[in-house]
Amino acid sequence: MSLELRGITKTFGALVANDSIDLRVERGEIHAILGENGAGKSTLMNIVYGLLQPDSGEIIVNEVPQKIQEPSDALAAGIGMVHQHFMLVPVFTVAENIVLGHEKTKRNGTLDLEYIRTEIKRVSDEFGFEVNPDDLVENLPVGVQQRVEIIRALIYDAQVLILDEPTAVLTPQETDELLKIMQKLAEKGTSIIFITHKLREVKLVADKITIIRRGKVVGSALPSASQEELASLMVGRPVILNPNKSEHSVGDVVLAVNNLTIKDDAGRDIVKDISFEVRAGEVLAIAGVQGNGQSELAAAMINLEEYVEGSIQLDGSQLVGQSVKESLRAGIAFVPESRELDGLISSFSIAENFILDRHDSAPYAKGISLYPQIVNTQALADAKEFDVRLQSVADPISSLSGGNKQKVVLARELSRPVKLIVASQPTRGLDVGSIEFVHERILAERDKGKAVLLFSTELDEVLALADRIAVMYRGEILAIVSSNVTPQELGLLMAGVVHA
Amino acid sequence: MLKKFSLRALILPALAFALSMFFGGLLISLSDSDVLHKASHPLAFLKAAGASAGNAYLALFQGSVYDPGLAKPHQWYLSLYPLSETLVGAAPLILAGLSVALAFRAGLFNIGAQGQFIFGAIGASYIGFHFHMPIGMHLVIAALVGIIFGSIWGGIVGLLKARTGAHEVIVTIMLNYIALYFLEWLLGTTAFLIPGRNDPIAPPVATSARLPLLAGSNFRVNAGILVAFAAAGFVWWLLNRTTIGFKFRAAGANTFASRTAGISVPFVLTSAMAISGALAGLAGAVHVLGDNFQLTSGVAGNFGFDAITVALLGRAKPLGTVLASLLFGALGAGASAMQAKTNTPIDIVLVIQALVVLFIAAPDVVKSIFRLKNLKTTGGLVSKGWNG
Numbered sequence: 001m002s003l004e005l006r007g008i009t010k011t012f013g014a015l016v017a018n019d020s021i022d023l024r025v026e027r028g029e030i031h032a033i034l035g036e037n038g039a040g041k042s043t044l045m046n047i048v049y050g051l052l053q054p055d056s057g058e059i060i061v062n063e064v065p066q067k068i069q070e071p072s073d074a075l076a077a078g079i080g081m082v083h084q085h086f087m088l089v090p091v092f093t094v095a096e097n098i099v100l101g102h103e104k105t106k107r108n109g110t111l112d113l114e115y116i117r118t119e120i121k122r123v124s125d126e127f128g129f130e131v132n133p134d135d136l137v138e139n140l141p142v143g144v145q146q147r148v149e150i151i152r153a154l155i156y157d158a159q160v161l162i163l164d165e166p167t168a169v170l171t172p173q174e175t176d177e178l179l180k181i182m183q184k185l186a187e188k189g190t191s192i193i194f195i196t197h198k199l200r201e202v203k204l205v206a207d208k209i210t211i212i213r214r215g216k217v218v219g220s221a222l223p224s225a226s227q228e229e230l231a232s233l234m235v236g237r238p239v240i241l242n243p244n245k246s247e248h249s250v251g252d253v254v255l256a257v258n259n260l261t262i263k264d265d266a267g268r269d270i271v272k273d274i275s276f277e278v279r280a281g282e283v284l285a286i287a288g289v290q291g292n293g294q295s296e297l298a299a300a301m302i303n304l305e306e307y308v309e310g311s312i313q314l315d316g317s318q319l320v321g322q323s324v325k326e327s328l329r330a331g332i333a334f335v336p337e338s339r340e341l342d343g344l345i346s347s348f349s350i351a352e353n354f355i356l357d358r359h360d361s362a363p364y365a366k367g368i369s370l371y372p373q374i375v376n377t378q379a380l381a382d383a384k385e386f387d388v389r390l391q392s393v394a395d396p397i398s399s400l401s402g403g404n405k406q407k408v409v410l411a412r413e414l415s416r417p418v419k420l421i422v423a424s425q426p427t428r429g430l431d432v433g434s435i436e437f438v439h440e441r442i443l444a445e446r447d448k449g450k451a452v453l454l455f456s457t458e459l460d461e462v463l464a465l466a467d468r469i470a471v472m473y474r475g476e477i478l479a480i481v482s483s484n485v486t487p488q489e490l491g492l493l494m495a496g497v498v499h500a
Numbered sequence: 501m502l503k504k505f506s507l508r509a510l511i512l513p514a515l516a517f518a519l520s521m522f523f524g525g526l527l528i529s530l531s532d533s534d535v536l537h538k539a540s541h542p543l544a545f546l547k548a549a550g551a552s553a554g555n556a557y558l559a560l561f562q563g564s565v566y567d568p569g570l571a572k573p574h575q576w577y578l579s580l581y582p583l584s585e586t587l588v589g590a591a592p593l594i595l596a597g598l599s600v601a602l603a604f605r606a607g608l609f610n611i612g613a614q615g616q617f618i619f620g621a622i623g624a625s626y627i628g629f630h631f632h633m634p635i636g637m638h639l640v641i642a643a644l645v646g647i648i649f650g651s652i653w654g655g656i657v658g659l660l661k662a663r664t665g666a667h668e669v670i671v672t673i674m675l676n677y678i679a680l681y682f683l684e685w686l687l688g689t690t691a692f693l694i695p696g697r698n699d700p701i702a703p704p705v706a707t708s709a710r711l712p713l714l715a716g717s718n719f720r721v722n723a724g725i726l727v728a729f730a731a732a733g734f735v736w737w738l739l740n741r742t743t744i745g746f747k748f749r750a751a752g753a754n755t756f757a758s759r760t761a762g763i764s765v766p767f768v769l770t771s772a773m774a775i776s777g778a779l780a781g782l783a784g785a786v787h788v789l790g791d792n793f794q795l796t797s798g799v800a801g802n803f804g805f806d807a808i809t810v811a812l813l814g815r816a817k818p819l820g821t822v823l824a825s826l827l828f829g830a831l832g833a834g835a836s837a838m839q840a841k842t843n844t845p846i847d848i849v850l851v852i853q854a855l856v857v858l859f860i861a862a863p864d865v866v867k868s869i870f871r872l873k874n875l876k877t878t879g880g881l882v883s884k885g886w887n888g
Contacts (some may be wrong), residue, residue, distance in 0.1 A: 325762030
């Protein structure tokens with residue numbers, strides 16, 4: 001089945017999200033759509049799937065124009081979509097989830113799951129999905145949950161499958177498996193629209209690449225194009241993907257963590273007896289799949305965790321048992337994992353967000369008096385230094401893009417006198433241009449002789465920035481390796497596999 | 501912040517009030533039997549309905565702002581007596597409203613203004629009738645004790661939440677009951693009985709402890725309203741010009757980010773509730789020292805709960821709370837005049853108050869009725885779930 005979009009235009013007020021986009025996907029083709037956050041990829045796909053209506057333009061399936069006003073119209077036309085956030089009921093089995101919305105009953109009025117079980121087994125065997133229809137979804141790994149979504153689309157006859165950032169939530173192994181599945185699907189005739197900003201994956205599986213920037217198709221490319229070429233097309237200017245790490249010598253131990261154990265409220269060990277150190281001028285990356293204790297370890301660095309045993313020493317002085325404020329003042333810059341939740345107050349102005357940590361010290365305050373004038377002028381200077389694009393520092397921070405928000409967090413944290421930078425998923429959800437900025441900034445701090453503790457689930461980021469890599473698995477450090485480890489080796493370690 | 505509270509911000513409350521008056525008017529005319537008798541003649545019916553609602557609202561206005569019928573020869577100003585009554589009623593409401601508003605801004609839903617009001621009233625009343633002190637000093641000490649009592653009663657809530665995570669809504673509801681029954685018990689003890697009597701009314705506070713009258717002995721308006729305005733200024737300053745207020749607002753808007761930035765959330769919880777309680781306590785003191793003079797079990801009336809309404813109506817901003825309280829003060833003062841003059845049930849005023857709140861809480865209704873598309877409403881208040 002072929003899918004063609006002609007002149008799709010969609011505006012939201014003054015914003016043109018899609019500007020007469022043309023696109024053609026052939027039968028059995030993996031068509032990657034590359035673009036930065038906010039380029040209009042999701043808008044376009046939501047239009048194709050019937051979640052949004054275009055202002056003008058046509059959707060043509062097998063040379064027949066379609067009227068798609070609801071997702072059910074899209075499904076009827078053979079278009080399926082796997083969303084970035086899965087639409088599954090965790091406490092239901094795989095079969096129950098797939099039958100949801102298409103329930104059939106037996107003659108006595110009870111739910112008939114038999115036929116769907118057979119269907120699941122058929123599709124699963126055909127593509128090697130290894131999905132058991134009777135497993136509870138909540139017990140399945142994320143990668144398998146995603147396959148459930150794909151099976152659902154296939155069972156209901158999707159011949160064009162839209163995958164929205166499908167690898168964002170996967171481990172490196174799961175990603176490789178998904179890419180293989182995509183190729184197998186394409187071989188059997190399913191067309192796939194693959195939305196992503198990960199260049200490596202695009203190069204691996206795509207047959208054709210369309211690049212979208214600011215709502216317009218700015219070019220198409222073949223997978224033989226280099227990553228730099230693709231990135232430049234996405235951003236609209238030359239991009240350095242692998243920041244140059246200068247060779248230099250490391251200094252003394254800045255951070256020493258010894259026999260650290262972190263427990264949750266129920267007393268279970270989240271982090272088990274780990275020890276490591278970070279030296280001045282060094283980036284130690286803690287790599288690992290989400291949920292292996294990294295978030296808690298990062299939080300424990302500034303004493304945000306309640307149940308901590310062991311020792312964390314910054315320049316020889318003990319941090320465990322201090323307040324958050326004391327930890328920050330001791331010289332830690334903290335870039336939290338979720339900037340929206342932990343890093344910023346969205347209803348506050350940009351200027352106020354610059355002083356969350358220092359609102360009670362000079363020059364912003366004297367005694368209990370706060371001076372908003374000084375807060376604003378200082379914020380303007382900080383914003384300039386960190387290239388935060390804004391209209392007024394009095395605007396709410398929620399008016400900024402993700403990249404600019406992260407720059408505000410960085411500006412705030414790095415403008416304190418710090419010895420150690422704890423950065424947790426510092427580029428999550430950012431576009432290529434902002435990632436480049438954040439990476440350069442982190443390496444610049446390292447070159448200035450700061451110690452950097454980087455938490456990241458992104459292989460590419462870990463490999464690009466780290467001097468040494470500690471891999472966390474189930475609350476323990478599985479190994480500490482040097483940065484010339486191959487992505488494959490690192491991926492295996494993250495999955496908990498240690499070489500003999 | 502003053503800039504932000506521009507005319508645009510007043511459009512929605514003003515329209516909501518207008519709508520409520522309209523529906524209130526409908527209700528008034530439809531509950532008037534004279535109007536209903538004319539139902540068979542549409543024109544006469546409409547005329548009668550308009551007249552009925554109009555007369556009721558005129559009486560409401562005359563009962564709350566200006567009533568020329570009260571003027572005497574060479575004493576026209578007596579016609580402003582209702583305005584004085586409005587201000588007398590508004591003063592404690594403003595203070596209690598500020599108490600709830602301040603807590604809101606720190607992310608706390610203080611349902612306990614009622615209990616804190618009662619404790620403030622107890623403290624101020626006892627100092628007021630039991631001691632003899634010089635004029636001025638007596639008043640200040642009575643008010644201070646009221647503030648401290650309220651502050652303790654509020655602070656307990658913050659402390660419990662900070663230490664144990666106990667939800668302030670539940671704790672304040674319970675403390676309201678404790679305050680009320682404590683007051684009733686207290687009124688039966690010899691310390692609070694008027695010698696020779698055994699009805700539960702405390703002795704009146706000494707004149708040396710009463711709030712000075714502002715407009716001569718013909719009017720009851722007293723310095724309480726000035727105290728309330730000053731408190732509104734204080735709350736604005738605290739929230740917007742101090743580091744403590746910054747912490748309050750930060751923790752109120754996002755506890756996680758505040759904690760991560762090193763702000764002590766337990767400090768915020770405890771001190772915000774203590775200050776909130778202090779304001780409600782001051783409200784109780786102002787009521788006892790300026791209006792009621794004698795402590796009874798019903799001293800708090802409905803102040804603590806109306807306080808929640810005016811704080812919501814004023815969007816938890818000091819100026820907004822003041823304006824909302826003045827409106828409610830006027831409605832309260834005018835209600836009895838309306839009933840006396842036009843036989844309109846006093847409950848209509850409650851209906852209007854409820855409608856105002858309803859329309860403010862559902863801005864989309866107002867917007868669609870008046871076809872306002874571009875009027876931005878900066879989301880409702882931060883009211884947090886049970887896990888907040």
